Amino acid sequence: MLVHNADIARIFDQVADLLEVRGDNPFRVRAYRNAARTVGEWGESLSEALSKTGHLPRIPGVGTDLDGKIREILSTGRLSALDKLQKEFPPHLTDLLEIPGLGPKKVRTFYEELGVHDINGLYRALRDHRVAKLRGFGPRSEERLIKSVEARLAKVRRYKLATAAQYARPLVPLLKGVRGVREVVVAGSFRRMKETVGDLDVLVTTEDPEPVVQSFVSWEGVDRVLASGSTKASVVLSSGIQVDLRVMPPTSFGAALVYFTGSRAHNIALRRLAQDRGLKINEYGVFRGKTLVAGETEESVYRILGLSIIPPELREDRGEIQRSARGPLPALVSLPDLKGDLHAHTRRTDGHNSVREMAEAARDRGWSYLAITDHSRRLTMVHGLGPAALRDQGEEIDRLRSLFPDLALLKGIEVDILEDGQLDLPDSVLESLDLVVGAVHSKFSLSRADQTTRILRAMDHPRFNILAHPTGRLIGEREPYDLDMLRVLRKARERQVALEVNAHPERLDLTDIYCRMAKDEGVRLAINSDAHTTGEFDNLEWGVGQARRGWIEASDVINARPLGELLDFLRKRKTRSGPEDEAKFV
Numbered sequence: 226m227l228v229h230n231a232d233i234a235r236i237f238d239q240v241a242d243l244l245e246v247r248g249d250n251p252f253r254v255r256a257y258r259n260a261a262r263t264v265g266e267w268g269e270s271l272s273e274a275l276s277k278t279g280h281l282p283r284i285p286g287v288g289t290d291l292d293g294k295i296r297e298i299l300s301t302g303r304l305s306a307l308d309k310l311q312k313e314f315p316p317h318l319t320d321l322l323e324i325p326g327l328g329p330k331k332v333r334t335f336y337e338e339l340g341v342h343d344i345n346g347l348y349r350a351l352r353d354h355r356v357a358k359l360r361g362f363g364p365r366s367e368e369r370l371i372k373s374v375e376a377r378l379a380k381v382r383r384y385k386l387a388t389a390a391q392y393a394r395p396l397v398p399l400l401k402g403v404r405g406v407r408e409v410v411v412a413g414s415f416r417r418m419k420e421t422v423g424d425l426d427v428l429v430t431t432e433d434p435e436p437v438v439q440s441f442v443s444w445e446g447v448d449r450v451l452a453s454g455s456t457k458a459s460v461v462l463s464s465g466i467q468v469d470l471r472v473m474p475p476t477s478f479g480a481a482l483v484y485f486t487g488s489r490a491h492n493i494a495l496r497r498l499a500q501d502r503g504l505k506i507n508e509y510g511v512f513r514g515k516t517l518v519a520g521e522t523e524e525s526v527y528r529i530l531g532l533s534i535i536p537p538e539l540r541e542d543r544g545e546i547q548r549s550a551r552g553p554l555p556a557l558v559s560l561p562d563l564k565g566d567l568h569a570h571t572r573r574t575d576g577h578n579s580v581r582e583m584a585e586a587a588r589d590r591g592w593s594y595l596a597i598t599d600h601s602r603r604l605t606m607v608h609g610l611g612p613a614a615l616r617d618q619g620e621e622i623d624r625l626r627s628l629f630p631d632l633a634l635l636k637g638i639e640v641d642i643l644e645d646g647q648l649d650l651p652d653s654v655l656e657s658l659d660l661v662v663g664a665v666h667s668k669f670s671l672s673r674a675d676q677t678t679r680i681l682r683a684m685d686h687p688r689f690n691i692l693a694h695p696t697g698r699l700i701g702e703r704e705p706y707d708l709d710m711l712r713v714l715r716k717a718r719e720r721q722v723a724l725e726v727n728a729h730p731e732r733l734d735l736t737d738i739y740c741r742m743a744k745d746e747g748v749r750l751a752i753n754s755d756a757h758t759t760g761e762f763d764n765l766e767w768g769v770g771q772a773r774r775g776w777i778e779a780s781d782v783i784n785a786r787p788l789g790e791l792l793d794f795l796r797k798r799k800t801r802s803g804p805e806d807e808a809k810f811v
């Protein structure tokens with residue numbers, strides 16, 4: 226039985242949804258919700274951990290009860306407690322919770338009073354004006370709900386990159402294990418590291434396609450087979466994600482990889498370029514007349530078109546083809562370039578590990594530095610640090626430093642940017658720190674002018690170093706706040722502030738497009754994990770992916786710099802005051 230962490234998370238979330246609709250104890254609901262989140266983001270596969278060591282790792286928020294439930298899911302793929310709950314309600318009732326403005330109480334009312342079972346049923350009830358007649362509803366809320374439901378019905382489901390990765394990765398060893406298989410690559414938007422993925426596209430090369438298709442469609446993770454032929458198949462996994470398989474001869478590997486990596490726009494541009502040169506390009510190769518002239522490697526395909534090889538993350542037809550016609554593309558930043566992380570939390574606020582545990586994990590990754598940046602005090606959702614608590618943490622860091630001779634532990638804070646642009650700690654406290662990460666956690670709905678002014682003012686603070694998750698968006702859940710990004714970027718350059726590429730799978734903020742805009746404006750970036758557990762340092766991979774999609778090189782990234790250069794950047798106004806000195810940091 227193959228169970229991913231994301232499957233466990235999904236089951237726990239379903240339990241939480243159903244408990245909520247039933248009106249169960251909110252603490253119980255929250256326990257499931259938190260466990261879903263932690264397990265979903267856990268770095269190592271719990272299934273592998275259990276089979277390797279015989280027990281589960283210590284997971285914050287997972288006590289003996291939930292531990293037992295995880296084991297049940299890992300061994301059976303199901304949870305009897307969920308099966309029982311599901312019998313109480315129609316199977317698609319909780320889909321209604323995905324509609325903005327619909328909480329569990331309303332969902333239950335629709336079910337009990339109107340017999341609504343699913344989103345379509347709700348839509349009919351709305352259109353028949355049955356909802357408007359309910360107590361607590363009226364024509365206005367009816368109108369609003371109709372809009373939300375229509376938006377939901379039109380939406381095609383996409384998966385966050387990190388979630389898609391959990392589903393994609395086990396497929397590779399499975400298919401590599403089939404006799405005769407040469408290469409297995411997950412191509413498509415996944416290979417291009419797009420922030421969300423619609424479906425997975427798996428390319429396999431072999432001389433003998435039959436057994437590959439057979440293993441694929443009969444894999445235990447497959448829920449249903451949509452189509453199956455001699456060299457291709459499409460399935461839906463039990464997680465709901467679709468996977469398209471394509472089996473090709475090894476001589477076509479490069480051409481097929483180019484074709485199935487996409488993007489579609491990139492492919493179309495390549496095809497046009499080929500035509501201009503009297504060539505024909507498809508997934509089997511590049512042809513002059515009937516003669517195959519390239520196709521075994523991606524490099525050969527690009528070369529015959531007069532191009533240098535283009536990294537998958539750039540293949541969006543955003544100028545990469547014209548640029549590669551002129552010579553090699555920039556060497557994009559990669560994970561091993563990072564020398565540390567400048568945004569990480571501990572148990573003192575909402576993290577799960579101690580400073581020491583975080584430092585050990587950083588050391589084990591071979592990093593030169595790690596900044597501890599817990600939340601400041603005013604943040605209402607957690608107990609933020611005030612001056613005394615922060616001093617206390619500073620002393621803890623001082624004591625630990627001798628244990629980590631090769632890792633610089635930096636004292637930092639993730640300080641709230643208040644509504645008026647002030648920072649949520651006194652200057653004297655901020656001055657005592659090695660770095661200040663500033664972030665907006667409240668008042669997301671300020672007007673564009675006010676939100677921009679607020680952030681520009683914060684960046685004017687002489688100790689402000691990094692603007693964390695600059696747009697505040699949560700993928701698929703919360704829109705970015707309204708912001709004049711160009712002005713923010715220009716202020717960042719002027720004040721020697723770096724913008725964060727927050728690597729958390731739900732944030733990926735800055736986006737690829739803004740990364741590129743930042744580079745064009747000469748702004749430095751910091752690719753940070755915002756880790757709340759040691760395992761979440763792994764999330765940096767997703768941040769690096771977005772930066773690469775934004776054409777970012779190591780030289781643009783402050784945490785790809787050696788410690789000395791990083792400190793130079795952070796200590797900006799202790800040694801100098803104006804942007805004219807910035808040339809020092811190139």
Ligand code: DGT
Nearest residue numbers: 413414422423424426484485486487488489492493
């Ligand atoms: P997704 O799945 O929506 O996140 O995005 P992709 O890029 O993975 O798109 P998908 O799965 O429809 O197709 C995978 C790749 O196959 C796509 O990036 C390019 C190639 N491809 C598919 N259909 C066509 C087509 O009609 N024309 C061309 N030129 N390429 C195609």
Ligand code: CA
Nearest residue numbers: 413414424425
């Ligand atoms: Ca795809």
Ligand code: CA
Nearest residue numbers: 424425426469
């Ligand atoms: Ca596809």
